[in-house]
Amino acid sequence: MSKKRAPARAAPRQARAQATVSAILDATVLVLDREGLDAATTTRIAEVAGVSIGSLYQYFAHRDAILTALQEREFERATAMMQDVLAAGNLARSPRETVTAVVRGLAGLYATAPGLHRVLAIEGLRVAAAERVHAFDTRVIEIIELFLRASDAPLRRKNTQAAAFVAFQAVRATMLATLLERPPGLAEDDIVEEIVDLVLRYLVDGAPEP
């Protein structure tokens, strides 16, 4: 489905190479977050990374490969965070504690570079993003679903998959919108609480008031 199937650039084995790749990805984050997608030209990225374009193409077959790698990295982080918070070991926590941890975790990920996540989010990336985003969503939803099933909280929903989907999308979008639009007269902490409440009431029966 992806338009460009690159001839798989040599995975960097040496430390210096690894550093270069990181520099490029970090530079891309910086540029995307501060200057937007349009400004993220290969030249600009290379410049911010302190690397020549030649070198950039040593490690990435084409521009999209950089964006893809970045997306992958962020998805990885998000998945890891979710997995961590929703691990079996945490089943003992109260639902509120758990949901709060997830929302705060997501907020943490987004807060570093909200502009980046605007771009990475479902609506932004163009090339073959659909599949990748879908895969990520599926995975995250799975994690949530598993947790929901394992939990012994009094769930309101029968269709846990749908519930996981709805809950995740609602949290993701509201969190991002908050970071990008800062609704007036609302501290971030307040919003976190609102979102937690939104999800809790939706998922759990008789969720205690905060």
Added chain:
Amino acid sequence: MSKKRAPARAAPRQARAQATVSAILDATVLVLDREGLDAATTTRIAEVAGVSIGSLYQYFAHRDAILTALQEREFERATAMMQDVLAAGNLARSPRETVTAVVRGLAGLYATAPGLHRVLAIEGLRVAAAERVHAFDTRVIEIIELFLRASDAPLRRKNTQAAAFVAFQAVRATMLATLLERPPGLAEDDIVEEIVDLVLRYLVDGAPEP
């Protein structure tokens, strides 16, 4: 405030001109929805519209002007729908009826061209979109807030502004994600129900189960 302030292209007086403008906007919708933002070059739009680029530039000072016009048009539609549904005359309806109407209304707007709305939504448009999107959000939230205050439903939230913001973002994003990702094993009607439930439980105390 916007970067490009066009020398105000001639407002079309003749019928033919009006038709051309419509053709261009409609073509843009088509292209954006099916081929994405990147494919929406002026040439492609003109081609799909069955119009010469010259004509395109007769009515739109530059590419962004087309996108802006489109955004304005869609925002207008959305606002109108919300205003309609949340009008004072509808205070008598049950909360569930009202929320359902809103969600269905939004679904209706998005369903025609989900790809378009992906682009038009907060994360997509680049040029000076921020202000415009923000203005739209503010307006919608105001409408919601007004309704919440006027309603005599047993509201759970004290901060109605925050509530309006969270509710709207949650509905918008989840609806859009649904249309774009066609979540597994869920008909659109099911999703509508889920979203309605999400919002209802969040906003209203003791909302009766469906």
Added chain:
Amino acid sequence: MSKKRAPARAAPRQARAQATVSAILDATVLVLDREGLDAATTTRIAEVAGVSIGSLYQYFAHRDAILTALQEREFERATAMMQDVLAAGNLARSPRETVTAVVRGLAGLYATAPGLHRVLAIEGLRVAAAERVHAFDTRVIEIIELFLRASDAPLRRKNTQAAAFVAFQAVRATMLATLLERPPGLAEDDIVEEIVDLVLRYLVDGAPEP
């Protein structure tokens, strides 16, 4: 030699037509003088003339025809002025009087629209201007030469053609430069005097100091 040989638009016989042609030429002068050659698009000219482009093309086969007509008109005026001042009837005047009259005459022509004359002068107009400018120059030089020969002032030059050429170019350029650059600390009258002196000393023997 000219690239475009137009199918000779119908010479306007009616008064209204003549007025339209004038309006177009005058508008062109205005635009050229104030906004420069680049701004002198057919649309802009028509707009300033208060005429539709369609009408513009009714009277001028193409854009260049307008500029050519204008050039012709200005050349005509300049030639007429020279012819007038250097007519046989004026042989009685003192050389200083005559030269002053010429310089003032030129100043008068240029002063109305210096920007226009920058464009019309030798260096400006592009299309087939060379021949036309050359013809004009030749004609003017002829007029000057004839006068010089008829005059009984004590001429210093043997080669009257060369003298006429040099004198004319010097006056023309200095006058134009003056109007365009507003040289520091020099009123227009001072410059006229300087130029008169320049030419007089060059052409006439023992020309009396001012």
Added chain:
Amino acid sequence: MSKKRAPARAAPRQARAQATVSAILDATVLVLDREGLDAATTTRIAEVAGVSIGSLYQYFAHRDAILTALQEREFERATAMMQDVLAAGNLARSPRETVTAVVRGLAGLYATAPGLHRVLAIEGLRVAAAERVHAFDTRVIEIIELFLRASDAPLRRKNTQAAAFVAFQAVRATMLATLLERPPGLAEDDIVEEIVDLVLRYLVDGAPEP
């Protein structure tokens, strides 16, 4: 002050780059001289330079930057020539020798590419040329004025600034007109002599006949 302030294209460090820049400038001279300003499109320049447009834009932010660079280069040359000829060391020369040197110097500069200088001169270049041309004129006039004051020739004019202005404009324009129009029956050398005489009689008292 100029409308376009370019993001300072990379100054060429490597030898090849320097060669490319030169090729572009030289090609521009060629095109301007032979085909005129309108023909000097970026594509044509690149083509004549034997370089891709991409390369052209690697070194010049936009078309005007090329023309500006060229103008600067020619102005530099002209100023250097004047400064050279009118240097303090040359005060011993006779006025006729000095003026002849200046006129011949200018003739030398113009002769290589008269068409180019038609464009570069006051009337031709559009973008922000005014200031630049003015600055050049000012500088040249200063050089002349300084020389006039230092010289012990019997000057006729009190206002040396005005004299410098008039003398320079007269020489410049007449020289250029000569090269562009080749008045019939006149060798370039004759014209030089005429111009020298024009200026000498204007500036110096009792200038000896040739």
Added chain:
DNA sequence: GATGAATGAGAATTCATTCAT
């Protein structure tokens, strides 16, 4: 005749990508 909507060739400029050094 007048109007102005439509046309499209052509110009400027960008940017991903390659490749000689």
Added chain:
DNA sequence: CATGAATGAATTCTCATTCAT
């Protein structure tokens, strides 16, 4: 491996000119 000069396809936009109404 690194560098950065060179490339050129693709894109936006302008403007002279035509022609149906």
